Amino acid sequence: MNEQEYIELIDKESAGTISAGEREALYQYMRKTPGAQKLYREVLQTSNLLRQVSDVEPPGHLKQRIMNSVDFTRYQARESRPVMRFLLKARQVGLKPRLVSAFALGMVVGLVVYSVFLTTPGGRYGSDVREMYGTIGISEESRFAPVERMPVDMPEATGSVNLLRFEDLLRFEVILESTDAFEVLLLYDPAQMGFNGLKPLDYGEIVLETDDGCVRASGSGAAEFMLAFVKQTASAVSVDLRIMVSGETIHSHRFDIPPEPGTAPVGEKLGENGK
């Protein structure tokens, strides 16, 4: 028996799992080996003392503390999302999840568009389901008609600013390529019209600043974006445009928007529809 085996037997003896044969071998080894008995007593003494040390009770609030600190939405969310369950099910029956998702999305979009036509009391252009750029459910080409196209052809910048209109909604489409940083300013009477939003038409960065009666869109190089307004009066309005490059005004222009015959302000039209 080597020392390692001897130690293991002492451990077994200490744990009370030693067999009769092993105990005999252990005692035989101790009789023959000087110092073995001393080691045996030491190990047993230490082990016995360790055995006397009882477990400590954790604090009573520990479980609650643990439960409070665990984010149970981690797996619950995965389980409870019906779309995910549907996709998982689709995968199980061999359907491609992307195809299924695209089909489902197409169905939803189709239903939304169709519902707009169904609930339109006044025909194609009479809808009151509106968002900032026009009316949901009708193609842009059918809604916005060009009012004026203003070309920009200067050494510092080229492009165009196009004004389009649908009922009381106005949009200025700006397509610009400048040699340096540019600013496009639109000045208007805030009592007659309000700014409705900026929509980038490409990936160029546009910084927008608005003030009462003034919208300033700035960028650099090439940019395409659209600035939307809503008229708040049935009468004619005008908007002053100013294009600046490197802090210098290089182009200015006034857009005159005549009243559209038969077009009533939004509030009146809503009244007509009985809403």
Next chain:
Amino acid sequence: MERNDKDLIRECLEGSEQAFGELVNRYQKVVFNVAYRMVNDFDAAEDITQIVFIKSYEKMNSFNPKYRFFSWLYRIAINEALNHINQRKRMTELTADMVSKGRTPDEVYSDNELSQKMGEALTELDPTYRVVVVLKHFRDLSYKEMSDILEIPEKTVKSRLFTGRQLLRKVLVTRGIIGNE
């Protein structure tokens, strides 16, 4: 019928809070005790136990069911305790309280006193040895289980246990907790 750990883990992954609560009930005491014996600090052991369960929940979807859950839990607990020891080592120095009060071997210790003295003695062991002594003598794990948890060969477990126990004995003798032969 009592659900086994693997069933509870599956239920946890299906979003059951109750199943996780059952695992906490089952193992909070053992995890707490391992942590407590490793760091000898009640509050720190509480913090470590909390971290162990949070981590086990977060990583549960990567748990390999071919291993035993408690072995995995022990491994996280040991790692967290070692992290705590390393952090503490960097931040604090020995205080006077940790030095032996010099009781004679004939004095009888109450359970609490013995637990406290043993805890203090254990902190004098290098964590490499402390961990095997704790797992063997406070949790009664087999060499094989310790080998799995610590990811070291059984032979190494045995030799570390022997050395650790002998070193502990020296500390206990120095502190007058047991007599020298």
